[in-house]
Amino acid sequence: MRKYLLFITAFCFGIFSSQSAKPSLGINVVDVIPTGNNYLKDGVKNFIGVGLTFQTIFRNNMGFGVELSRAFSEVKDISIYGDLDSPQLTNISAYFVYKYPLTEAFNLEGQIGLGLLALTSQSRYTQDKYTENASAFQLGSEISYKFPKAKKVEIYASPKIYFFDSLVGFQEKDLDRYYSRSLLLNINVGLRLNLNQK
Amino acid sequence: MVEKLKINLVSKLLPMNLKLTLLSLSVLLCISCEADYVNNSRVFVEGKVTSQNQSANGIPISLNTWLYPISQGTTKSDGSFSLGGPDAADEISLVLGKKIISFSTDSKECYLDIDSLSIKLPENLEHVKFSNITIE
Numbered sequence: 001m002r003k004y005l006l007f008i009t010a011f012c013f014g015i016f017s018s019q020s021a022k023p024s025l026g027i028n029v030v031d032v033i034p035t036g037n038n039y040l041k042d043g044v045k046n047f048i049g050v051g052l053t054f055q056t057i058f059r060n061n062m063g064f065g066v067e068l069s070r071a072f073s074e075v076k077d078i079s080i081y082g083d084l085d086s087p088q089l090t091n092i093s094a095y096f097v098y099k100y101p102l103t104e105a106f107n108l109e110g111q112i113g114l115g116l117l118a119l120t121s122q123s124r125y126t127q128d129k130y131t132e133n134a135s136a137f138q139l140g141s142e143i144s145y146k147f148p149k150a151k152k153v154e155i156y157a158s159p160k161i162y163f164f165d166s167l168v169g170f171q172e173k174d175l176d177r178y179y180s181r182s183l184l185l186n187i188n189v190g191l192r193l194n195l196n197q198k
Numbered sequence: 199m200v201e202k203l204k205i206n207l208v209s210k211l212l213p214m215n216l217k218l219t220l221l222s223l224s225v226l227l228c229i230s231c232e233a234d235y236v237n238n239s240r241v242f243v244e245g246k247v248t249s250q251n252q253s254a255n256g257i258p259i260s261l262n263t264w265l266y267p268i269s270q271g272t273t274k275s276d277g278s279f280s281l282g283g284p285d286a287a288d289e290i291s292l293v294l295g296k297k298i299i300s301f302s303t304d305s306k307e308c309y310l311d312i313d314s315l316s317i318k319l320p321e322n323l324e325h326v327k328f329s330n331i332t333i334e
Binding site: 078 | 234235237238239240242260265266267268269270271272279280281282283284324325
């Protein structure tokens with residue numbers, strides 16, 4: 001974990017130093033809504049949490065981003081999800097970005113990427129935690145507004161779809177699909193700081 | 199002379215052995231006391247409860263390790279139930295809290311507990327389906 005963080009910070013510094021790139025740092029509120037027919041939709045409530053994004057645009061409006069977020073929820077149905085408490089969803093993902101300028105102030109963005117998720121639940125009976133690891137393919141879009149008087153600051157709203165696929169497995173196909181796959185609608189609303197903007 | 203030596207050796211080794219056994223016992227106890235969850239593994243049990251002299255609707259039913267429950271629910275109006283939960287590194291049993299007369303399942307390793315109030319499930323269970331559980 002430390003190695004990865006070091007790598008990321010080193011990478012960030014590398015990008016800061018280059019002149020043409022447009023790096024930005026964002027902080028946002030996350031709302032994760034499980035949809036479809038699966039155990040997350042039936043077993044837990046919506047997740048709410050916070051996220052950090054680092055995004056940089058290179059030439060031709062293309063770039064990439066890294067997102068870290070953690071969201072918290074409650075168990076809705078014990079018989080489906082299990083007798084567990086306060087599940088939390090941790091997400092680390094990386095994605096490619098295409099940023100399309102609509103007007104001077106408004107920007108539209110498309111994202112495609114991959115994420116690693118960990119769904120960790122506490123227990124009322126023991127100190128031990130229960131974790132389900134998952135990978136997620138993600139498709140996202142974003143609309144952002146740059147303040148004309150303070151071009152460093154941008155507000156954005158970004159709905160994304162996560163195709164959640166966990167390591168949990170069952171031999172029976174329907175059961176396997178029900179307990180390991182989910183479609184997560186991820187809504188991010190936040191504030192972004194354009195670091196190289198003058 | 200040799201015997202004396204032997205006795206000496208034994209008397210010297212015994213307290214050490216005692217300590218060792220005590221230590222290993224306590225370690226073993228500590229390990230066996232914990233019924234930890236098994237990450238990235240889930241269990242699912244479903245079936246139907248029928249009763250001889252009462253309605254099978256709304257009977258509390260749960261999946262338990264010997265320390266704590268991993269899933270809890272109640273039976274539906276037709277007596278059917280489904281329970282899902284995290285896997286635990288311990289023997290898991292289906293607890294009904296009512297006297298079980300008989301049951302039928304596709305898994306061979308299930309057996310009735312001594313008190314007839316619960317069914318012990320197989321060690322490496324993943325999915326068990328009970329076609330019928332008859333209670334008093």
